[in-house]
Amino acid sequence: MTGIDYSQKIPNNVDLKSDKRLQRALESWQPHFLDWWGAMGPTDYNANDVYLRTAVSVDAAGWAQYGYVKMPDYRWGIFLEPQQADRTIGFGDHFGEAAWQQVPGEYRNWLRRLIVTQADTEPASVEQQRLLGHTAPSLYDLRNLFQVNVEEGRHLWAMVYLLHGYFGKDGREEAEELLERRSGNPDHPRILQTFNEPCEDWLSFLCFTMFTDRDGKFQLLSLAESGFDPLARTCRFMLTEEAHHMFVGQTGVGRVIERTCQVLKDGKDPRAEGAIPMDIIQKYINFWSSSSTDLFGSEVSSNAANFFRAGLKGRAYEERQPEHLAMEGVYNLPTMGPSGITTEEIPLRNAMNEILRDEYVKDNEKGIAYWNRVCERFGNEYRFSLPHRRFHRSVGIYAGRHFDLEGNPIDEATWKANVDRWLPTAADKAYVKSLMKPCYERGKIASWIAPPAKGVNDQPSDFEYVKL
Numbered sequence: 001m002t003g004i005d006y007s008q009k010i011p012n013n014v015d016l017k018s019d020k021r022l023q024r025a026l027e028s029w030q031p032h033f034l035d036w037w038g039a040m041g042p043t044d045y046n047a048n049d050v051y052l053r054t055a056v057s058v059d060a061a062g063w064a065q066y067g068y069v070k071m072p073d074y075r076w077g078i079f080l081e082p083q084q085a086d087r088t089i090g091f092g093d094h095f096g097e098a099a100w101q102q103v104p105g106e107y108r109n110w111l112r113r114l115i116v117t118q119a120d121t122e123p124a125s126v127e128q129q130r131l132l133g134h135t136a137p138s139l140y141d142l143r144n145l146f147q148v149n150v151e152e153g154r155h156l157w158a159m160v161y162l163l164h165g166y167f168g169k170d171g172r173e174e175a176e177e178l179l180e181r182r183s184g185n186p187d188h189p190r191i192l193q194t195f196n197e198p199c200e201d202w203l204s205f206l207c208f209t210m211f212t213d214r215d216g217k218f219q220l221l222s223l224a225e226s227g228f229d230p231l232a233r234t235c236r237f238m239l240t241e242e243a244h245h246m247f248v249g250q251t252g253v254g255r256v257i258e259r260t261c262q263v264l265k266d267g268k269d270p271r272a273e274g275a276i277p278m279d280i281i282q283k284y285i286n287f288w289s290s291s292s293t294d295l296f297g298s299e300v301s302s303n304a305a306n307f308f309r310a311g312l313k314g315r316a317y318e319e320r321q322p323e324h325l326a327m328e329g330v331y332n333l334p335t336m337g338p339s340g341i342t343t344e345e346i347p348l349r350n351a352m353n354e355i356l357r358d359e360y361v362k363d364n365e366k367g368i369a370y371w372n373r374v375c376e377r378f379g380n381e382y383r384f385s386l387p388h389r390r391f392h393r394s395v396g397i398y399a400g401r402h403f404d405l406e407g408n409p410i411d412e413a414t415w416k417a418n419v420d421r422w423l424p425t426a427a428d429k430a431y432v433k434s435l436m437k438p439c440y441e442r443g444k445i446a447s448w449i450a451p452p453a454k455g456v457n458d459q460p461s462d463f464e465y466v467k468l
C-alpha cells in the first residue's frame with residue numbers, strides 16, 4: 001500500500017478522513033476482509049491482471065474506470081449517492097418528515113437486521129461462485145465472473161460502512177460475523193437459503209445472476225426508499241453496479257439458448273455437439289427462479305408491515321404509488337382453501353413482500369421474453385416460460401405444498417411423477433458439469449454457449465480480458 005495516501009486507503013466519498021474513529025474501525029476491518037477474500041473469494045487468478053471496472057465516483061457520466069487490476073488490489077470503496085437537501089420520508093407513518101441522518105433509536109434493531117440480511121448476501125454469492133474460475137467458457141466470461149465477484153465485495157463494504165458508522169459496537173460485531181458465516185456450511189450458514197445453494201456450473205451462475213441478483217435489485221430498490229438516508233443513498237449507488245450482474249445473466253442464458261438454436265438449425269443433436277438441450281435450460285430456470293422467489297419472504301408478513309410503517313423499507317418505485325401510507329386498501333392474495341385456490345384480502349401493509357414480488361415477477365417475465373426472441377430469431381419453436389410463483393416454494397404460504405408450473409395445486413404423487421421434468425435431475429447436472437471445461441484461448445469459446453454480441457467497454461469480444 002506504499003505510495004497511497006493513507007487517508008485514501010479506503011476510497012470513499014463520505015469524507016472518511018474527517019471521522020478518525022470510523023476510519024480506524026474500517027481500516028482494522030480491511031485486513032479481515034482481505035483474509036476472507038483470500039480464503040473464500042475466487043480460487044486462483046488472484047495474481048493475474050483482470051480487465052475490471054472500478055467505481056471511482058457517483059458521477060453518472062463517469063462513475064467507473066476500466067483497467068487491468070489484480071483482484072486483491074481492487075479498490076473496494078464506499079460510495080453513496082449525494083445527499084439531497086431537505087429529503088423527506090416517502091412512505092409509512094413518518095411520511096413527509098425529514099429523512100433520518102442518524103439511526104432512529106426506536107427502530108435501531110429492525111434497521112440493523114435489514115442491513116445485515118442484505119449485507120450477508122454479498123459475500124455469500126462470492127463464496128458460491130468461488131470455483132467457477134476453473135471452468136469459464138471464455139476469457140470474456142471469466143472477466144465478467146470476476147467483475148461480479150469484486151462488486152459483491154464492494155457491496156459488502158457499502159453495508160459494513162453503515163454498520164460501523166451508525167451502529168457502534170454491535171455494528172462492528174455484525175461486520176465481523178459477515179466474514180464468518182459461510183455459504184452452505186451446515187453449522188454456520190448464510191442467512192437466506194438461496195445463498196447456501198451450490199452454484200457449481202456456469203449455467204447455474206448465469207441463472208443466479210439473472211434471478212438471484214434480480215432479487216437483489218428489488219431489495220435494493222425498496223431499501224433505496226428508506227427513511228434512513230445513508231442506507232437509501234448507498235443502495236441507489238449499488239443499483240448502478242447491480243445492473244451489470246443481471247446483464248451477465250440475461251445475455252449469458254441468451255447465448256446458451258442461441259448456441260442450442262444454432263446446433264438445432266444445423267440439424268444436429270445438442271448433446272452430440274456439447275450444447276445444452278432446451279429442456280435442461282428450462283429446468284435450471286425453474287430451479288433458480290423459484291428459489292430466488294423465496295427471497296422476498298412470506299406473503300403475509302407483520303415484519304414487512306412494520307418495516308413499511310416505520311419508514312425503513314418501502315415499495316420499489318414508491319413515487320409511482322398513488323399514495324404512500326398504505327393504511328387503507330387490501331391485497332387480494334390467492335391462498336389455499338379446502339377446495340383449491342381462493343382469494344383472501346390482506347391489509348396492504350401486511351402484503352409488502354408480495355407487492356415487491358409482483359414487480360420481481362414482472363421483471364423476470366421480460367427476461368423470458370428476451371430469451372424467446374432468441375428462439376424466434378432462429379425459427380425455433382421452443383418457448384421458455386417462467387414457472388408460476390407458487391411452484392417449488394420453501395418459504396411462505398405455498399411452502400410444504402405442491403404446485404405445477406402453472407401454479408395449480410397437485411398432489412404428492414403428481415409432483416413425484418413430474419419433478420424430473422420440472423427440475424434438474426442428477427443426470428442433467430452431471431451432463432452440464434461434463435461440459436464445464438475452461439476455454440481460455442483468445443477468440444475461442446466453449447461448445448455450449450455462443451460468443452457475446454460485443455465486448456466490454458468497447459473492447460473487442462476476443463480481447464485479453466484476463467492475462468493468464
Ligand SMILES: [Fe+2]
Nearest residue numbers: 122152155216
Ligand atoms: Fe450485490
Ligand SMILES: [Fe+2]
Nearest residue numbers: 213216242245
Ligand atoms: Fe449482484
